[in-house]
Amino acid sequence: METVNIKINGVSMNVPADYTVLEAARSAGIDIPTLCYLKDVSKTGSCRMCVVEIKGARALQAACVYPVSEGLEVMTNTPKVRKQRKVTLELLLSNHDRQCLSCVRSKSCELQTLSEELGVEGISFDGERQEHDIDEVSPSIVRDNNKCILCRRCVNMCKNVQTVAVIDTMERGFKTRVSTAFGKPLSDTACVNCGQCIVSCPTGALREKDNTKEIWDAIADPEKYVIVQTAPAVRAGLGEEFGYPMGTPVTGKMAAALRRLGFDKTFDTDTGADLTIMEEANELIERISTGGTLPMITSCSPGWVKFCEHYFPDFIDNLSSCKSPHEMFGAVMKSYYAEKNGIDPKKMFVVSVMPCVAKKFEAGRPELSDGGLQDVDAVISTRELARMIKQAGIM
Numbered sequence: 001m002e003t004v005n006i007k008i009n010g011v012s013m014n015v016p017a018d019y020t021v022l023e024a025a026r027s028a029g030i031d032i033p034t035l036c037y038l039k040d041v042s043k044t045g046s047c048r049m050c051v052v053e054i055k056g057a058r059a060l061q062a063a064c065v066y067p068v069s070e071g072l073e074v075m076t077n078t079p080k081v082r083k084q085r086k087v088t089l090e091l092l093l094s095n096h097d098r099q100c101l102s103c104v105r106s107k108s109c110e111l112q113t114l115s116e117e118l119g120v121e122g123i124s125f126d127g128e129r130q131e132h133d134i135d136e137v138s139p140s141i142v143r144d145n146n147k148c149i150l151c152r153r154c155v156n157m158c159k160n161v162q163t164v165a166v167i168d169t170m171e172r173g174f175k176t177r178v179s180t181a182f183g184k185p186l187s188d189t190a191c192v193n194c195g196q197c198i199v200s201c202p203t204g205a206l207r208e209k210d211n212t213k214e215i216w217d218a219i220a221d222p223e224k225y226v227i228v229q230t231a232p233a234v235r236a237g238l239g240e241e242f243g244y245p246m247g248t249p250v251t252g253k254m255a256a257a258l259r260r261l262g263f264d265k266t267f268d269t270d271t272g273a274d275l276t277i278m279e280e281a282n283e284l285i286e287r288i289s290t291g292g293t294l295p296m297i298t299s300c301s302p303g304w305v306k307f308c309e310h311y312f313p314d315f316i317d318n319l320s321s322c323k324s325p326h327e328m329f330g331a332v333m334k335s336y337y338a339e340k341n342g343i344d345p346k347k348m349f350v351v352s353v354m355p356c357v358a359k360k361f362e363a364g365r366p367e368l369s370d371g372g373l374q375d376v377d378a379v380i381s382t383r384e385l386a387r388m389i390k391q392a393g394i395m
Contacts, residue, residue: 006072021074022050022063032076033085033114035092035202036151037064041161042200047151048088049114052076060084086118092149110202111149130177137185139364140193140209140357147205148178154197154206164307166191178205190310194303195357208357211378212388218349218377219262226349227333228263229326230254232270233355234382241386242395257389269352272329276300279322293317300324302362323375326352326359327368330375345373352379 002017008025015024020043025032036047045062052063055073060081063074075081092111132145152169155178159165166189170179180189198206218224239250258266284296299305299320308315323331330352334345352359362368363376380388389395 004068004070004072006068006070006074008074009076015068017068019068020064021052021054021061021066021068021072024068025063025074025076030076032063033117034064035110035114035149036153038153038156038200042151042153042156044152044156047092047149049085051081051084051088053078053081082118089114089118109147109204130175132177135185136209138187138191138193138209138361140195140360141186141191141198142207142209143186144205144207145177145179147203149203149205150176150178151202152178153200153202154178157196157200162192162194162196164190164192164194164311167197192303192306192310193358193361194307198357208381208384209360210384211360211380212384212391215349215351215378215380215388218351223347224349225264225343225347226262226351227265227267228258228351228353229267229269229272229329230258230353231326231355232268232273234353234385237355237382238386241383241390257394260394261388261392263351267329267333269326269329272325272327272332275328275332276322276325279328280320283320283322296320298322301356301358303356303358306358306361323368324359324362326354326379327362327375330377331370334370334373334375345371349377350375352376353382353385354379355382357381 003014004017005012005014006024007013008021008028008030011028013024013028015027019027022032022034022037032050032052034047035049036042036044037050043064045065048060048062050063051060052066053075054061054066055075063076089111093115130145132148134146135143150169155168158167166186167178167180170177170183180186195208198208201207215226218226235249235251235254236247238254239248240246242250244250255266280296280298286292287294287296295318297308297315297318297320299322302324305319308319322328330350333350334348337343338345338348352363357379359376360379363374363379368375
């Protein structure tokens, strides 16, 4: 591998020749703040948060796109650099509510974190600003372009990684915005509700649809028998919201919190996964025996199913006819479980806690119902469950 010799903050180092200044700095444990940069997804240099001073260069350069070269000397923390980062952050904050719902409740706003690190409180802004309607039509995703800083991380994720490409930058100059074709709601596009745009967004301009109110209402209704099931990933992700190291399993704490929230019964979706495996295996054997469509592709992921429906309709017959694990388990709850325990299925309210917001869309599909009752009544994400636990004062 070809390497070059450079200096960062006076420290000599030898790094791969295809590195950017940001990659070289991070390999040496030197922190450079970023917003628009997303490793292997987005390198646009548009936000200017990662600017550094290059010896011999007339202007500050964006570290995320500036290539290293032999003899390059970089300074990452000079007065000029610090001043420019603060100005950039102040301008971004001027068009963004630091106390927005997503910042305070979900910790999903990187602007808030950077403002605390750099000691920036924001500035008053008397000039013209764009006002955008909030797109809340999608069952899974809320878009609020009033918080968008045009970093394009969501665009690159949707287009280059997920290959869905339902959002892009529109217009030019002051009117530039991230939008769908013709400004349609996400629900009117071929969006597959995967939620990767939410994961990519650094400012909370994209967030999951909040379904916690209807769950609180169901729990408070004495006529409702409220059941909750959690996906395996939730027990490993929930702890992060409460300060545990990434990936720490909090199974027991989660189950205890769910009981204290008021759910009548708590189940693990692993049971539904076991049912799905058996049903898909039976279906595969039947297809092989009767000359059915092969290969058979699992239908466990609602995002993948919708992706197939929109972009590869020729493969719809290859999809398994089985429901996904949480939907299958919801159906069992409102049939077998209800009968065994003498519960009226109409009074049952099944909640799924899932790591994927595509399941919010899936729960409303008309084919996933029986006798007018949806198999699953509401789906919340891990972050929504964390908010409910915090709202209840269970810490």
